[in-house]
Amino acid sequence: MKNYKIAILAGDGIGPEITREAVKVLKLIEERNDVSFELMPALFGACAYFATGDAFPQETKDICDSADAILKGPIGLSHEESKNIPIDKQPERGALLPMRRRYNTYANFRPVSLPKELAHFSPLKAEIIGEGIDIIIVRELVGGLYFGEKEMGVNKDGLRYVKETLEYDENQIRQILHQAFKLAGHRKKVLHNIHKSNVLKSSVLWNEILEEVAVEYPEIEVINILVDAAATLLCLKPTQFDVMVMENMFGDILSDQGGGILGSLGLMPSACIGDDKAYYEPSHGSAPDIAGKNIANPYSMIGSVAMMLENSFDMADEAKNVWAAMQGVFADGFSTADLSKPGSGVNMISTIEFGDKVVEKL
Amino acid sequence: MKNYKIAILAGDGIGPEITREAVKVLKLIEERNDVSFELMPALFGACAYFATGDAFPQETKDICDSADAILKGPIGLSHEESKNIPIDKQPERGALLPMRRRYNTYANFRPVSLPKELAHFSPLKAEIIGEGIDIIIVRELVGGLYFGEKEMGVNKDGLRYVKETLEYDENQIRQILHQAFKLAGHRKKVLHNIHKSNVLKSSVLWNEILEEVAVEYPEIEVINILVDAAATLLCLKPTQFDVMVMENMFGDILSDQGGGILGSLGLMPSACIGDDKAYYEPSHGSAPDIAGKNIANPYSMIGSVAMMLENSFDMADEAKNVWAAMQGVFADGFSTADLSKPGSGVNMISTIEFGDKVVEKL
Ligand SMILES: CC(C)[C@H](C(=O)O)[C@@H](O)C(=O)O
Ligand SMILES: CC(C)[C@H](C(=O)O)[C@@H](O)C(=O)O
Numbered sequence: 001m002k003n004y005k006i007a008i009l010a011g012d013g014i015g016p017e018i019t020r021e022a023v024k025v026l027k028l029i030e031e032r033n034d035v036s037f038e039l040m041p042a043l044f045g046a047c048a049y050f051a052t053g054d055a056f057p058q059e060t061k062d063i064c065d066s067a068d069a070i071l072k073g074p075i076g077l078s079h080e081e082s083k084n085i086p087i088d089k090q091p092e093r094g095a096l097l098p099m100r101r102r103y104n105t106y107a108n109f110r111p112v113s114l115p116k117e118l119a120h121f122s123p124l125k126a127e128i129i130g131e132g133i134d135i136i137i138v139r140e141l142v143g144g145l146y147f148g149e150k151e152m153g154v155n156k157d158g159l160r161y162v163k164e165t166l167e168y169d170e171n172q173i174r175q176i177l178h179q180a181f182k183l184a185g186h187r188k189k190v191l192h193n194i195h196k197s198n199v200l201k202s203s204v205l206w207n208e209i210l211e212e213v214a215v216e217y218p219e220i221e222v223i224n225i226l227v228d229a230a231a232t233l234l235c236l237k238p239t240q241f242d243v244m245v246m247e248n249m250f251g252d253i254l255s256d257q258g259g260g261i262l263g264s265l266g267l268m269p270s271a272c273i274g275d276d277k278a279y280y281e282p283s284h285g286s287a288p289d290i291a292g293k294n295i296a297n298p299y300s301m302i303g304s305v306a307m308m309l310e311n312s313f314d315m316a317d318e319a320k321n322v323w324a325a326m327q328g329v330f331a332d333g334f335s336t337a338d339l340s341k342p343g344s345g346v347n348m349i350s351t352i353e354f355g356d357k358v359v360e361k362l
Numbered sequence: 363m364k365n366y367k368i369a370i371l372a373g374d375g376i377g378p379e380i381t382r383e384a385v386k387v388l389k390l391i392e393e394r395n396d397v398s399f400e401l402m403p404a405l406f407g408a409c410a411y412f413a414t415g416d417a418f419p420q421e422t423k424d425i426c427d428s429a430d431a432i433l434k435g436p437i438g439l440s441h442e443e444s445k446n447i448p449i450d451k452q453p454e455r456g457a458l459l460p461m462r463r464r465y466n467t468y469a470n471f472r473p474v475s476l477p478k479e480l481a482h483f484s485p486l487k488a489e490i491i492g493e494g495i496d497i498i499i500v501r502e503l504v505g506g507l508y509f510g511e512k513e514m515g516v517n518k519d520g521l522r523y524v525k526e527t528l529e530y531d532e533n534q535i536r537q538i539l540h541q542a543f544k545l546a547g548h549r550k551k552v553l554h555n556i557h558k559s560n561v562l563k564s565s566v567l568w569n570e571i572l573e574e575v576a577v578e579y580p581e582i583e584v585i586n587i588l589v590d591a592a593a594t595l596l597c598l599k600p601t602q603f604d605v606m607v608m609e610n611m612f613g614d615i616l617s618d619q620g621g622g623i624l625g626s627l628g629l630m631p632s633a634c635i636g637d638d639k640a641y642y643e644p645s646h647g648s649a650p651d652i653a654g655k656n657i658a659n660p661y662s663m664i665g666s667v668a669m670m671l672e673n674s675f676d677m678a679d680e681a682k683n684v685w686a687a688m689q690g691v692f693a694d695g696f697s698t699a700d701l702s703k704p705g706s707g708v709n710m711i712s713t714i715e716f717g718d719k720v721v722e723k724l
Contacts, residue, residue: 076560079586092560123597128485145528150563161531162567166507169523196614198438198454201512205524224441228618229647235485235597235622252558253615256590260597285591 002035004313007067009044009060012091013286014296014351015073021298021355022071022305028359029309029318040067044099045075045091045286055094061102069312070279071304072099074286081288099279100142105272106172107179108141108251109307110283112238112258114267117331121263121339128238135241136187137258138180139251141272143172144202146248166202168247173209179273180245181217187242190221194230194246194254206247231257255283264339266296269303271311278312280304287338294350295337299326302358325361329354364397366675369429371406371422374453375648376658376713377435383660383717384433384667390721391671391680402429406461407437407453407648417456423464431674432641433666434461436648443650461641462504467634468534469541470503470613471669472645474600474620474630479693483625483701490600497603498549499620500542501613503634505534506564508610528564530609535571541635542607543579549604552583556592556608556616568609593619617645626701628658631665633673640674642666649700656712657699661688664720687723691716 006026010019023039030037042060049055055075064070075091076082082090099105112135114122119129148165155161184191193210197203207224214222225233227250233240234257246254259265265284272279282300290296302322310319335346336354349357368388372381385401392399404422411417417437426432437453438444444452461467474497476484481491510527517523546553555572559565569586576584587595589612595602596619608616621627627646634641644662652658664684672681697708698716711719 082560087566090560097561123487123490124485125487146561148525152563152567155531159531159533160567160570161529162564163510163527163529164563165525165527167523167525169517169521171521196611198444198452199459199508201514201526202524204449205514205522208522228614231593231615231619232622232627235619236625249558249611250615252590253593253612257593257597257619260594263598265594 002313003038004035004068005038005040005066006308007060007064007070008039008041009070009072010041011073011075011286012045012047012077013074013288013291015045015075015286017292017294017351018282018296018298018301019071019073021351021358022301024355024359025302025305025322025362028362029315033315033318035313035315044072045095046077046085049085049089049091049094055089055091056098064099064103069308070277071308072279072281073301074282074284076286078288097146100272101147103274103277103279104142105274105277105279106140106142107176107273108139109183109271109273110137110139110251110255110258110268111135111270111303112137112255112262112268114262115327118327121267122261123263124235124238124261128236130239133238133261135238135258136183136243137251137255138176138183138243138245139255140172140176140247141251142248143168144248166200168202168205170205170209173206174213177210177213177245180243181213181220184220184243185217189219190223190242192230192241192244193222193224194227194244194250195224196227196250198226202247227254230254234258234261259283264297266300266339269300269307271304271307273311278308280308290338294352296351297336297339298351298355302326302355321362322358325358328361329357364675365400366397366430367400367402367428368670369422369426369432370401370403371432371434372403373406373435373437373648374408374439375436375650375653377407377437377648379654379656379713380644380658380660380663381433381435383713383720384663386717386721387664387667387684387724390724391677395677395680397675397677406434407457408439408447411447411451411453411456417451417453418460426461426465431670432639433670434641434643435663436644436646438648440650459508462634463509465636465639465641466504467636467639467641468502468504469538469635470501471545471633471635472499472501472613472617472620472630473497473632473665474499474617474624476624476629477689480689483629484623485625486597486600486623490598492601495600495623497600497620498545498605499613499617500538500545500605500607501617502534502538502609503613504610505530506610528562530564530567532567532571535568536575539572539575539607542605543575543582546582546605547579551581552585552604554592554603554606555584555586556589556606556612557586558589558612560588564609589616592616596620596623621645626659627662628701629661631662631669633666633669635673640670642670652700656714658713659698659701660713660717664688664717683724684720687720690723691719
């Protein structure tokens with residue numbers, strides 16, 4: 001029997017509600033497999049800051065350090081509430097980015113996936129979605145503008161200024177590209193490389209390394225697209241993409257655009273993978289406006305569990321079952337209020353009921 | 363009688379074709395108004411590089427310097443062809459960015475506009491488009507990553523690295539924000555401020571200046587949205603936006619996403635305005651794949667003429683007529699092959715025929 005320790009960071013806003021449903025799924029998987037999960041809850045995000053003065057307290061670090069995998073809910077506060085926390089202690093700068101840095105989770109996998117049957121969720125016309133959207137965005141997660149030096153002050157002319165750097169070295173670029181090429185090899189053997197080499201020197205280096213790495217994957221076709229053109233095409237012809245790779249900031253923007261074409265960020269789980277540790281999280285925020293109402297869809301959180309099963313615990317079959325169960329609940333005509341407008345003909349259920357139905361299907 | 367000198371930079375790819383149609387419109391406007399246009403054609407972009415070794419030759423600079431306004435077609439080559447030109451001489455780094463810097467055209471206005479009648483062009487469902495999309499993106503155009511210091515080399519560990527800086531000072535931020543607030547004042551009095559203050563210090567400074575500038579425009583409501591959330595919402599609910607303001611790179615990506623939700627970048631003209639000089643250009647590239655086929659739609663180029671009439675020559679009424687004429691041609695069921703799929707029921711006409719029909723309507 002395998003034993004896995006899982007740190008459970010429920011986070012802020014809707015985090016606790018959707019995490020509860022994800023835990024139900026983990027328990028079921030545990031029951032029917034030769035595996036035991038030790039769940040270790042810990043504070044992370046604004047809740048941790050208000051309880052301890054630190055959004056990523058030492059106790060949580062210790063728990064995460066000892067875990068085999070980390071399941072992390074969304075964190076953060078509304079724009080107004082954020083102002084009550086000093087900038088560097090806010091959930092993003094005080095917890096999320098330090099987590100990414102601590103475990104060097106450089107490879108962020110974000111599925112942008114919508115089976116044809118769920119096309120009604122999308123703002124795009126049915127003919128654009130065709131047989132369904134099935135993209136994985138591979139985003140570099142620990143470099144670029146996010147982690148470069150930052151300087152803010154008053155210059156010699158007495159003007160306030162800011163200066164932050166976008167930095168990459170060849171190793172950082174190479175390691176994320178290898179992940180992308182490997183993934184493409186398991187899928188359609190086409191890799192869309194998203195860059196901005198007509199302006200950014202970082203893209204020039206990125207593309208240079210890409211040409212070198214590509215030699216090791218002769219079976220993969222590489223298609224180079226400027227990031228702005230990619231933003232156009234993701235709306236116009238999303239089905240042409242399979243695996244897309246890009247640097248940190250581009251990945252932030254395009255993956256949320258991905259949530260837009262699906263119809264909701266609530267449909268976006270993700271995996272953040274380093275060489276020694278991985279954590280799993282929804283791609284969306286903590287949605288403080290709908291927190292505590294039992295209407296948030298737990299898809300992104302349960303989907304993150306599926307990604308954990310596959311990547312951290314080698315349980316690809318159960319991962320598939322989880323995806324199928326969730327999509328089955330939608331296909332049966334059920335949904336939560338955050339995803340579907342009232343009166344749209346779907347059968348509206350709560351967060352808890354959605355989780356229960358997924359467990360039933362499983 | 364007013365006399366205006368207009369530099370005409372037809373550019374690369376489809377540039378010359380669509381510029382020809384825009385010039386037809388200028389001539390008609392000239393005929394029926396108390397105004398004369400002196401058109402001064404000049405080489406700019408890859409065509410200039412191949413002819414003179416310089417994508418923005420001195421002769422073109424002189425012509426632009428002496429012009430009252432500049433009409434610029436799209437420039438650039440395909441990814442493969444670009445490799446035949448040294449990086450710093452390529453059309454973007456060798457001509458476009460130097461043009462923006464030379465005339466300090468810091469305010470880029472990009473309408474993302476689709477009347478309800480043209481909803482069929484869009485990949486979005488009719489119910490998302492509702493009464494029509496009518497956004498203006500105000501993009502800062504001469505700062506940020508585009509113009510910061512860039513460094514590329516080998517570090518002390520022997521690794522190739524790259525480092526580029528995103529820089530702004532308070533004056534740069536303030537001047538673009540004033541433009542955005544003023545525009546919002548002439549429209550719906552709502553300004554969406556797009557930022558990434560949970561990660562970027564440049565956004566922290568940006569938002570700080572915004573709060574100061576906002577005091578001067580008490581009648582404008584400001585709504586702060588993270589750039590990633592904006593990318594989601596631009597797909598899900600584009601009609602909620604009216605004026606959006608953002609820094610250079612965000613504007614590059616989101617405005618092209620804007621072209622995506624309209625159905626084509628071919629529907630995206632733009633105005634690039636500095637304190638002393640303005641130039642007007644389509645937001646799209648030179649589309650080398652369809653160049654010379656007489657199928658590119660001249661909408662973005664003729665729309666750029668409309669923006670020139672309004673902004674540089676104080677001819678707002680004629681500008682309105684030009685927009686109406688173009689939309690009338692579409693409303694009559696005509697379009698070009700680049701915009702509409704064959705068999706979609708529209709009456710397919712050529713670039714030249716489209717231009718002729720616009721002139722007829724006018
Ligand atoms: C919360 C924020 C710091 C984060 C990011 O920008 O990476 C989020 O938007 C994401 O995409 O995971
Ligand atoms: C061609 C390129 C340098 C340019 C930019 O990135 O600004 C273009 O994409 C645009 O949006 O005008």
